[in-house]
Structure formats: C-alpha cells, structure tokens
Amino acid sequence: MRTSTRVAGVLTGLTLALGGAALAPAAHADVRDCINVVEAQLQGGEAPSYVVTACKTGQSGGHAGCVTGLTKGGGVTNGTAVTACSAAP
Template structure:
C-alpha cells in the first residue's frame, strides 16, 4: 500500500470516529431537554426547578422509577406527565 493511500485511510477513519462522537453527544443532551420540556409544559411556570433536572438526568442514566418518583414527590408533577417525561430521558 502506498504511504499516501495509507495516510488518507487513517485520516478518513479518524474523521469518521470523531464525527460520530460529536453527533452522539448532543443527542443525549436533547433527551434530557425533552424530559424537562415535557414537565415544563405541565407546570406552566417558566424554567423547571432543579428537582426536575435531577430527575431527568436520573432517567437518562436508566433509572426510570427513580425519575418518576423524583418528579411526582418533588413538586406535584402528575404521574402521567412524569412517566412520559422519564420515557424520553434515556
């Protein structure tokens, strides 16, 4: 294999690997944002309190029940909204 071909192949692989990482990171954040937005629609009171953010990050980590419990016990989010919000978090 020629050196120029080899270098081009390595650079292409590196670009694809780094590009895939960059595209994956915002998606995870978007899921937490979707969770928070779901709760904010019900609360209709501006920015979500800190317990909502904590619950949505808990849901993103895979603890669906913990997410729902934190939302419903934290400040009056209905069970239906909590379940829906926590489903979009992971």
Template structure:
C-alpha cells in the same frame, strides 16, 4: 507502507472517531432536554426547578422508576406527565 501514508491514515481515523463522538453527544443532551420540556409544559411556570433537572438526569442514566418518583414526590408533577417525561429521557 511509507511513514507519511501511515500518519495520514492514523490522522484520518482519529478525525472520524472524534467527529463521531461530537455528533453523538448532543443527542444525549437532547433527551434530557425533552424530559425537562415535558414537565415544563405541565407546570406552566417558566423554567423547571432543579429537582426536575436532577430527576431527568436520573432517567437519562437508566433509572426510570427513580425519575418518576423524583418528579412526583418533588412537587406538582402528575404521574402521567412524570412517566411520559422519563420515557423520553434515556
């Protein structure tokens, strides 16, 4: 195989790999945003407090129980809303 062909193949593979990673990243963030939006709808007070963001990131990392506990103990989020919000986080 010629060197130029080999280099072209490596660059194509690298481009596809990096492009796939870039397309995956926004989806992960959207899940956390959906969690925060769910809580903001209940609170109706504008932007969610920091404890909501932290709880949603906890849920995104896979700790559903920790997410629900953080939201309900943080102040003012009902168990139903916390459960629903944490389900959309991961």
C-alpha cells in the same frame, strides 16, 4: 388540576413519544425533552432543580427513580412523570 393543563401535558407527551424523542440527535437533548414535558405541565418558567435531577436520573437508566423524583418534588402528576421519564433515555 385543570383539564386544559392535563390535556397539554398529554399532548406534549404523545408528540414526544410519536416522533420528537426519536429525532433528538444528542444524549443531552433527551434530558431537555424530559424537562420540556414537565415544563408544559407546570406552565411557567424554568423547571426547578429537582426536575433536572430526576430527568438526568432517567437518562442514565433509572426510569423508576426519575418518576419518583418528579412526583415527590411536587406539582408533577404521575402521568406526566412517566411520559417525561420515557423521553429521557
């Protein structure tokens, strides 16, 4: 994985962790935040369906299932998955 891609994912995650997720007014926005973190890493297009499913799992309290769903789907690093799933609940 390219360093610039990894840095972009980490910075996005930090932004969400430090304030972006706290400003989300609705539960639906939390899933969107999770998806946005993954899309920042993948850098291109709409998130695949496995990302949406995993983020919804994270929103309902299944943090471990969310991380597993993102990393097993392919293309999502463990660090990005943890950050994304932390934005979901």
